[in-house]
Amino acid sequence: MARRWSGGKLVVASHNAGKLREIAALLAPYGVEAVSAGELGLPEPEETETSFIGNARLKAKAAAEASGLPALADDSGLSVAALDGAPGIYSARWAGPDKDFGFAMKRVWSELEAKQAPEPRKGAFHCALALVWPDGEEAIFEGIVEGDLLWPPRGTRGFGYDPMFLPEGEAETYGEMEPERKHASSHRARAFRQLVAACFED
Numbered sequence: 001m002a003r004r005w006s007g008g009k010l011v012v013a014s015h016n017a018g019k020l021r022e023i024a025a026l027l028a029p030y031g032v033e034a035v036s037a038g039e040l041g042l043p044e045p046e047e048t049e050t051s052f053i054g055n056a057r058l059k060a061k062a063a064a065e066a067s068g069l070p071a072l073a074d075d076s077g078l079s080v081a082a083l084d085g086a087p088g089i090y091s092a093r094w095a096g097p098d099k100d101f102g103f104a105m106k107r108v109w110s111e112l113e114a115k116q117a118p119e120p121r122k123g124a125f126h127c128a129l130a131l132v133w134p135d136g137e138e139a140i141f142e143g144i145v146e147g148d149l150l151w152p153p154r155g156t157r158g159f160g161y162d163p164m165f166l167p168e169g170e171a172e173t174y175g176e177m178e179p180e181r182k183h184a185s186s187h188r189a190r191a192f193r194q195l196v197a198a199c200f201e202d
Contacts, residue, residue, distance in 0.1 A: 002131075002139040002198035005070075009033045013063035013073035015044055016092075018159030023074065025183060026192045030200045035069075042066050047089070052076065052128035053140055055089060060132035068134050072195075076127040076187060078161045080108060080149065082117035088126075091161065102153075105164045109151045120148040123165060125187040129195050139199055143190025158182060 012023050015038040024034050037044070045062040047055040056075035063071035077091030087094040087108065095104040112121050124146045132138045145167050153163030155175025163175030167185065174182050183189055 003133065003137050005030070005032070005199050007031070009035055009069050011035055011037055011040065011042070011063045011067050011069050011071040013037045013042075013059040013071045016159075019074060019076075022183065022186075022188055023072070025179075026189065026196075030196065032200075037063050037067075037071075040067055047075070050089065052089060052126050053130070053142065056128040056130035057132070057138065057140065060130040060138070061136075064132045064134045070131065070133045072129065072131050074127060074129055074188065074191075076125065078108070078123055078125055078165070080112070080121070080123045082115055082121060083108070083111055086111075095160075101160050105153055105161055108149065108161070108164070112149070123147060123149045123161075125161075125165065127187040127191045129188075129191045131195065131199060139195070141191045141194040141198070143187045143192070143194070145185070145187040145190065 010032050012020055012034050014020055014036060020036050027034050042063055045059060049055045049058055052075040056073045060071045060073035077088055079085045079088045094107055095101045124144055127143045129141045130138060147165050147167040150164050150166055150173060153175060154173045155163045157177060158174045163173055166173050
């Protein structure tokens with residue numbers, strides 16, 4: 001059974017503003033005082049693991065140890081079956097040092113074109129969440145959403161690869177969707193529902 005949240009501050013172990021906004025919105029109903037690793041001046045650890053869960057655990061553990069506070073880390077990304085799971089855990093790195101996801105989306109599509117991958121071209125967003133307490137106790141959750149990859153990208157909402165991802169059963173990409181709708185159904189939302197049920201709800 002996962003440890004229950006007992007109130008106070010929680011470090012969101014991320015320097016990504018878009019990710020921070022989504023996590024803060026999802027935590028807000030539970031009275032969580034969220035502070036980002038960036039605001040606390042915590043360094044970003046090198047992501048040396050080979051899975052989303054491994055990297056989420058690594059980031060949360062580093063933030064909890066450095067801050068003395070419980071820390072929540074998300075590791076998420078886009079996996080494309082026709083590209084053998086790439087970009088996967090390297091999703092952010094495909095955007096380069098300038099975090100240019102327009103370039104990253106173009107790279108995904110160019111590589112699919114080079115492989116002559118049949119359409120519809122399938123992808124899946126993965127999200128792993130790790131909640132780690134300063135004493136080392138942890139809880140891990142994972143959410144996945146499958147969908148089609150589109151070109152050209154559609155919409156200016158969301159972040160990352162959202163504009164090229166059409167979730168199964170939807171008519172709008174995550175880049176077109178109202179944030180509230182995305183928050184209700186995304187890979188992060190699915191992982192969060194598990195986190196909330198295990199650690200935050202009475």
